[in-house]
Amino acid sequence: MADRYLSFTATAPGRFLTARLGLPQPSALSRWTAGHPSLDGHLLHLTAGGPSGLDLAPVLARSGLPKATEAAGATAGSAAGSAHGPATGSPGPAAVVLDATGVRDVDALAEVHAALHPVVRSVAASGRIVVLGAPLDTRDHHQAAAQQALEGFVRSLGKEIGRGRTVNLVRLTDASAAESTLRFLLSPKSAYVSGQVIGVGTAERHGGPVDWTLPLAGRTALVTGAARGIGAAVAETLARDGAHVVVLDVPQAAEDARRVAARLGGSALTLDITAADAGERIAAELPDGLDVLIHNAGITRDRRLVNMPAERWSSVLDVNLASVLRTTDALLAKGALRTGGRIVATASIAGLAGNAGQTNYGASKAGVAGMVRALAPRAHAEHGVTVNAVAPGFIETKMTAAVPLFLREAGRRMNSLAQGGLPVDVAETTAWLAHPASGSVNGQVVRVCGQSLLGA
Helix, strand or coil: CEEEEEHHHHCHHHHHHHHHHHHCCCCCCCCCCCCCCCCCCEEEEEECCCCCCCCCCCHHHHHCCCCCCCCCCCCCCEEHHHHHHHCCCCCCCCCCEEECCHHHHHHHHHHHHHHHHHHHHHCCCCEEEEECCCCCCCCCHHHHHHHHHHHHHHHHHHHHHHCCCCCEEECCCCHHHHHHHHHCCCHHHHHHCCCEECCCCCCCCCCCCCCCCCCCCCCCCEEEEEHHHHHHHCCCCCCCHHCEEEEEEHHHHHHHHHHHHHHHCCEEEECCCCCHHHHHHHHHHCCCCCEEEEEEECCCCCCHHHHHHHHHHHHHHHHHHHHHHHHHHHHHHHCCCEEEEEEEEHHHHHHHHCCCHHHHHHHHHHCCCHHHHHHHHHHHHHHEEEEEEEEECCCCCCHHHHHCCHHHHHHHHHCCCCCCCHHHHHHHHHHHHHHHCCCCCCCEEEEEECEEEECC
């Protein structure tokens, strides 16, 4: 359903009226298309807290920003900086990367302010600010305090920056390991991801050079609940990236599943994902193995706990959580996921922040996050497979279109971008986590919610 409020605020009368009334003024987001794969403008690279030792220049030069390799030698505030793009007097940057990995105490936090204070206002609409932080040093409580402060800073800046711009924090020790993450966050693909803290580990060895245009070429991806909605968008995005996609859904959705698979040049598989032998049946259908497993299937059976019968509770827990655990265990045990494989499960901000009338759904989605965090290190060590999750917020689907008007409008506006996301926003985030160069991203739960004002 079209967001008429968003369209109205794009008009001169709409801007005037909403400003007078103090109402949200969302900006239309710039999303990835084949004709518009990059942000428009240049990249500004700043440093706070002294030299970090990170070799960021090669990674940022490959970020995809059109003028990212043209040095102009500018500085911002009292922090060290280099501008890649036009010189002074030109339009503001499309993206700013602040290396704050060297921030080790409260005094150094002043350099974060000094670096970003002069440039925040000039960042282009739908622009990006990415702050790079270091892992917390448990042996140095001053460093840990200063680095933790960056999280509050990033989340607060994300809530005030406006104009469709996003702010995220990446914790890393190796710049090369973060290339896929930085490419994602510095592109239109991350339009609805803001206020996130993403941990990146050490670089993973790849079997060969990465094809950034078709990163999943030669790989097989299975997407559950893929006949419609977010699942179909995920399948389409993975196919765009070169994967052979297996579209899995329940037998009742067989016709839709076959239609999606045919359009993407993939294959359809219909079965009940809650069946005890679902994992074994998937493995039998894919004897050559699987590279990407996307757990997207899910249901809602909303009702307040005092009015919720046991069947509504158990059905949601079975589809949304128990089936994910059973299927994952079975496929890992059978070696169906190849080394370098990716598992991406779908959580929800309802599981992170809670939602009235969704105790069953919230429990199931929080359980997915718990599975990811516990399984990720073991799956990587024993099988060479990463495990992550996406946690969507208010995404414009047929389900949210059926929500009563005032609740729907509240859901759309209660985030820093003041609008609902699209299924493709979840799909792009999933594709980043499924990328062969994302092996250093493991055990993460990334919210795709426009920085919802509910929860962390």
